[in-house]
Amino acid sequence: MSHFSFAFGVGTQSSQGEWLEVFYPQPVLNPSDSLVKAVAGVLGNGVITGNHAAVINAQQASQICEAMRAIDHEGQAKWLRQAADAGQPMVITLLEHDTAPTSTPEVYLKLQLLSDGQIQPHGQDLTGIFGLLPNVAWTNEGPIAVEDLTQRQMDARLRGAWLHVNAVDKFPRMVDYKVPAGVRIGDASRVRLGAHLAAGTTVMHEGFVNFNAGTAGNSMIEGRISAGVVVGKNSDLGGGCSTMGTLSGGGKEIIAVGEDSLIGANAGIGIALGNRCIVEAGLYITAGTKITVLDANNQEVGTTKGVTLSGKDDLLFRRNSQTGRVEVKPNGTAVILNDALHSHN
Amino acid sequence: MSHFSFAFGVGTQSSQGEWLEVFYPQPVLNPSDSLVKAVAGVLGNGVITGNHAAVINAQQASQICEAMRAIDHEGQAKWLRQAADAGQPMVITLLEHDTAPTSTPEVYLKLQLLSDGQIQPHGQDLTGIFGLLPNVAWTNEGPIAVEDLTQRQMDARLRGAWLHVNAVDKFPRMVDYKVPAGVRIGDASRVRLGAHLAAGTTVMHEGFVNFNAGTAGNSMIEGRISAGVVVGKNSDLGGGCSTMGTLSGGGKEIIAVGEDSLIGANAGIGIALGNRCIVEAGLYITAGTKITVLDANNQEVGTTKGVTLSGKDDLLFRRNSQTGRVEVKPNGTAVILNDALHSHN
Amino acid sequence: MSHFSFAFGVGTQSSQGEWLEVFYPQPVLNPSDSLVKAVAGVLGNGVITGNHAAVINAQQASQICEAMRAIDHEGQAKWLRQAADAGQPMVITLLEHDTAPTSTPEVYLKLQLLSDGQIQPHGQDLTGIFGLLPNVAWTNEGPIAVEDLTQRQMDARLRGAWLHVNAVDKFPRMVDYKVPAGVRIGDASRVRLGAHLAAGTTVMHEGFVNFNAGTAGNSMIEGRISAGVVVGKNSDLGGGCSTMGTLSGGGKEIIAVGEDSLIGANAGIGIALGNRCIVEAGLYITAGTKITVLDANNQEVGTTKGVTLSGKDDLLFRRNSQTGRVEVKPNGTAVILNDALHSHN
Numbered sequence A, B, C: 001m002s003h004f005s006f007a008f009g010v011g012t013q014s015s016q017g018e019w020l021e022v023f024y025p026q027p028v029l030n031p032s033d034s035l036v037k038a039v040a041g042v043l044g045n046g047v048i049t050g051n052h053a054a055v056i057n058a059q060q061a062s063q064i065c066e067a068m069r070a071i072d073h074e075g076q077a078k079w080l081r082q083a084a085d086a087g088q089p090m091v092i093t094l095l096e097h098d099t100a101p102t103s104t105p106e107v108y109l110k111l112q113l114l115s116d117g118q119i120q121p122h123g124q125d126l127t128g129i130f131g132l133l134p135n136v137a138w139t140n141e142g143p144i145a146v147e148d149l150t151q152r153q154m155d156a157r158l159r160g161a162w163l164h165v166n167a168v169d170k171f172p173r174m175v176d177y178k179v180p181a182g183v184r185i186g187d188a189s190r191v192r193l194g195a196h197l198a199a200g201t202t203v204m205h206e207g208f209v210n211f212n213a214g215t216a217g218n219s220m221i222e223g224r225i226s227a228g229v230v231v232g233k234n235s236d237l238g239g240g241c242s243t244m245g246t247l248s249g250g251g252k253e254i255i256a257v258g259e260d261s262l263i264g265a266n267a268g269i270g271i272a273l274g275n276r277c278i279v280e281a282g283l284y285i286t287a288g289t290k291i292t293v294l295d296a297n298n299q300e301v302g303t304t305k306g307v308t309l310s311g312k313d314d315l316l317f318r319r320n321s322q323t324g325r326v327e328v329k330p331n332g333t334a335v336i337l338n339d340a341l342h343s344h345n
Helices: A033-043 A058-070 A074-084 A104-115 A146-158 A339-343 B033-043 B058-070 B074-084 B104-115 B146-158 B339-343 C033-043 C058-070 C074-084 C104-115 C146-158 C339-343
Strands: A005-013 A019-023 A051-056 A090-095 A136-139 A142-145 A165-169 A201-203 A213-215 A219-221 A235-237 A290-294 A300-305 A315-319 A326-330 B005-013 B019-023 B051-056 B090-095 B136-139 B142-145 B165-169 B201-203 B213-215 B219-221 B235-237 B290-294 B300-305 B315-319 B326-330 C005-013 C019-023 C051-056 C090-095 C136-139 C142-145 C165-169 C201-203 C213-215 C219-221 C235-237 C290-294 C300-305 C315-319 C326-330
Touching: A005 A033, A005 A074, A005 A104, A005 C146, A019 A090, A019 A104, A019 A142, A019 C146, A033 A051, A033 A058, A033 A090, A051 A058, A051 A104, A058 A074, A058 A090, A074 C146, A090 A104, A136 A146, A142 A146, A146 B005, A146 B019, A146 B074, B005 B033, B005 B074, B005 B104, B019 B090, B019 B104, B019 B142, B033 B051, B033 B058, B033 B090, B051 B058, B051 B104, B058 B074, B058 B090, B090 B104, B136 B146, B142 B146, B146 C005, B146 C019, B146 C074, C005 C033, C005 C074, C005 C104, C019 C090, C019 C104, C019 C142, C033 C051, C033 C058, C033 C090, C051 C058, C051 C104, C058 C074, C058 C090, C090 C104, C136 C146, C142 C146
Parallel strands: A201 A219, A219 A235, A290 A326, B201 B219, B219 B235, B290 B326, C201 C219, C219 C235, C290 C326
Antiparallel strands: A005 A019, A005 A090, A051 A090, A136 A142, A136 A165, A290 A300, A315 A326, B005 B019, B005 B090, B051 B090, B136 B142, B136 B165, B290 B300, B315 B326, C005 C019, C005 C090, C051 C090, C136 C142, C136 C165, C290 C300, C315 C326
């Protein structure tokens, strides 16, 4: 068989019975055949092939719980046991193939596999997910369909309470679903579900991480990681810096930042950065920026466009403060990350 | 008669009985004469002229509810019916004229008319509103007067709960009062009540919208819309970009952005932008910026100051990356907004 | 005796009994000898010397309450009385000396002395605090140890509630512990506990203030105040502007901003600013920036590096928009803060 993923979830449905979101406490990548068979034993063999998001009732949850116990999947059994009688909507999502999602629970599973660290950015098929994600009001009372909001706000007030809305978005914040080990996040509203943060990552209050994007190791993120962008280990994004999602100028090449690199505060990139690169604070480099190339002795050796330097290693980008021209030169300074900064902040 | 506005609201008062805020579930612009008369039938004819914010009790709420039913205003009747017996402070705000506000409930009505989409920015008299808006701690238990906060925090802890404060400000977040249809907001703390967001607007996490400001149509807002600024349809504000509230250099001219325009990431404007304009990522244009004017063939035709270009159409602003000078040239590139970006993100 | 500080607090402990945080409703700097003796009368004379964070039980809380009454410290007595029987973890923190902290309650006391306005930034010994601050998930149900989070999220869902996480950080937001008088904060997630905000400070939504940093008087903060940075009275940080924590280029000199100064939107400093200085919008000045020095008539008088101008008064920094070079000249424009802006916004 060899399935792509399995997860048991509890979620929220609108008053029309449509899924607003699903929380999977312990999603499984590449579930064992025995796990798939155990589920099929309860739901029927029809779930063994294809991709399914099956709503289950309390009885089915209990049965799957027992089936999980029988094959020593105590972790899964625990969640099923807890949820079985609570009366919240439950779903079993079992994906044979990693293909374009076709349901909201399926998208939520894929986003959680990313944030759980089991899948790397660009590591699975996310085609068409926007159309499957409803726009939801994320409140202190949970997800609410936007059209129900005014009534719910009045209801709360009339019982002396307060409904506060944290976002109106297709994506929830990651931390309401998963906080990866070894990660700090100064303002949780700035990291979307589907972000992938490696242990050792600090996302400061000014940092931002979109879905299908993130970090590959230790990093200090005080700037914005756009959808699709991955930052290599030991790299820093300075306060307020910007990364374009794809190569500026209409390209489809994905922007990335290599290892041991630094983008200065309020700087930005519309090209990829390689390893051991620095972009000076306040400088924005795009694919079309004309850049004077200097050697290690600051002698001019030519002129090029930003796009030709995309992804290259050991470069220092700066704007000459006497002539105003943008220059690139070999980066002789290894970026030594301040250990105190990284274990702390 | 021809009144300016009517609304029924429930709100929060301090321990001294002063209004901290008012929520109007369904504010009415230009109420019919029959509606005004129905209210006057309960509250007395004295409310027909002038601007009033009248505290009402349960009996009056019930009577106004019945009066609304009698003239087929079922929407209003519904809210009055729900609120009548809940014991929360209730107010009827009836404004004959759009003049400078004189009470907190009046300011809250005008801000909600903006966010409700019934009034455009600069479309009403907001003179002196700061003095009428109390500074409030906005918490998960609702608005709290700042001087009561420490005791309330202790009270919460001693019953094993947690009082968390989202802001200490004169303005609440818009979404706790109104979420306009067709809008997404990544971080709700970044949009103040009194913002005006047209359907098709996405305010990403880095976006910000102040009061009496907003968008006129489809737009992707990843930068900051200052008080008074309006962004035309099909325009984008790139991540972290800045708009000054009024023309830089002390002018009182209000900054605006036209249609089909783009301000790049980390860029900024201290002048107005017309239609089909682009400001390059990272470039800040102010009224005093000396700008070299180029023709479509990049030939220099003169030099001017930013202020002379304020509000002009079809301009591309950039900093020459070889000479460091700021240039403007005709913008031959129509800004084609990426449909996928706009329906999504 | 002459002690450094005393405070009674209630806090949160992990399931392993370790302090996650402590709230001190009324911390005392330089407590009187009679207060210290009153505490010692209950806890034993061993607390008179050295630094202590002593967990107390209900009986001890009542006894200390009575001892406070006996010496007319009604304020302290009130909090002890309220807390005595609530069953929440209580602590007496009594510090003889201002030395490097050795416990979590001690760090929380020092951070609260800062935010309470009793200690200025750099006014006490904060050595090693990162190691004493646990990384905590700050939620609507209070602080939660990260390893307990998934279970707590499931628990909340199964009872039909929602656990939302506001941050995963060593520092909580300041306002959940203290809101200084005369301060407004547009987005409370942007100000860490340990920030020091003087009356008359407005931190707009884009502003940020780290610990051991802040303002010394009236100020409009729409940019980022890094750890250790203090902004003088009547100074403004424009939207999205950046301050480096220490002198750029590896120095240990702390960055500061003087009085009556302005950093423009999206600008930044890696040097200190003196009084009456302006940095033009969008310009980033670092220690290594080569800067052309102009006299009051815009005549060139030399070239220098940013570091030589660090902390100097009456300077205007700009990038010449025709030549791209960075220039500094005497600042003839006193920065007159707009009163309406400061009392409002």
